Amino acid sequence: MRIVVDANVPAAMECFAPLGEVVRVPGREIDADTVRSADALVVRSITRVDEALVAGSRLRFVGTCTIGTDHVDPAALSARGIAFASAPGCNADAVVDYVLGSLATLAERQGFRLLERRVGIVGVGNVGGRLLEHLQALGIDCLACDPPRAEREGHEGFVDLDTLVEACDVLCLHTPLVRDGPHATHHLLDAQRIAELAPGSVVLNAGRGDCLDGQALRGRLSALGDITAVLDVWEGEPAIDAALRDLAAIATPHVAGYSLDGKLRGTHRIYQALAHRLGLPARLTFEMLAPPPPLSGLTLEAGLEVEEALRLCMRAVYDVRRDHDSLNRESRCQGVAMGFDACRASYPLRREFATLAVTLRPGAERLAGPLQAAGFRVTTAP
Ligand SMILES: NC(=O)C1=CN([C@@H]2O[C@H](COP(=O)(O)OP(=O)(O)OC[C@H]3O[C@@H](n4cnc5c(N)ncnc54)[C@H](O)[C@@H]3O)[C@@H](O)[C@H]2O)C=CC1
Ligand SMILES: O=C(O)C(=O)[C@H](O)COP(=O)(O)O
16 A cells, blocks of 8 residues: 655654555656555645546545545546545634634724624634634624525525625625635635725635635725735645735635644545555554644733633643744745745644634633633633
8 A cells, every 4th residue: 555645744654654664755846756555645735636636546445634625526537537636624723713813913903902892704614614713702793695505504694795895894805716606615705895995995715715805805905905816825836926925914725724623534534545545553542643732731811801811821822923934935035936845845834723722810700701712721819
């Protein structure tokens, strides 16, 4: 059993070596030659898995350690009897941390109160659904847009995209890339909707780059500069639009989901799926793979204001400004595309908010609700 695994998959040896011979290859270099003699292929989102890749192979299994599956052509796999698995929800909490951290950073920079904004979420699945829960628990007014869910579950609780664009201060895009059909998402946020965003709005895309018309957004940012963009995903990755990157208040190299926890969960799901396919036991648990966090606890004294406390705890675990700075630095040093990939390949250790236990000293108890809502574990000290 020869298993080709993307070099950016953590814990690949621990998980896949017990199942076969592991060959690690950078994701963008995995081609038909690489997979010709492979029985199983484990990728992340940057390897296009289509007929051209699998045609001359003896592959029996393909797994992607990611939520998104738009890089995989399922018909090409099923036509050849190749089993396929993905990892739904694996890094959804990391993306939520990214969104909360980005919005808290903008609130500080621009001097608004996050808790007083109205947030619109487009795509209310694992990521958008969890984000909605966190924001509502924080007391933030939210609108949700998810036509496929509205069709299945009824329209109550959902609005259409145009209503959301009109009514929200912050628009968070968490849709998959769907190219065809009644709910296609390619350029879902198109030039017209971008033109309709109210001055002062924030638009955040952590779904897929192609869900937003980047040229139209660049046009509005450069001509008027009256809205704010937070972009983690881009059209044409890794050769992204450098002018758009420079205009975005927060620009990151498709790393919203890059917590160690999220990546390990992705690897572990595909390990379980492959072991199952091979009829072998999957003895490794997720807990065996995840090391203790470098910072496990923090104590807050009385006197902190709620948003100040939230920012402090968020940044102790993950500071989104680090990823923005690193994209800008690496792009200057290595060029746009190589800089983009360099940040991702050498991504520093990042854990999720849920790994931090916050202890509240007497007088700080009122912070418990908001901190729990943001995902931290909270206890009060006598
Ligand atoms: N930036 C990053 O690092 C990451 C990005 N992603 C992206 O985020 C996407 C969403 O992730 P999940 O929430 O876990 O997926 P999911 O499949 O759980 O949810 C997606 C939701 O989008 C909805 N949707 C589909 N078409 C829509 C449309 N036209 N308008 C509004 N909503 C629509 C679906 O009904 C579904 O509820 C993934 O497909 C992936 O592309 C996921 C993880 C990390
Ligand atoms: O899970 C997804 O979907 C994502 O977008 C991944 O976090 C992207 O990770 P890479 O495939 O770019 O390593």
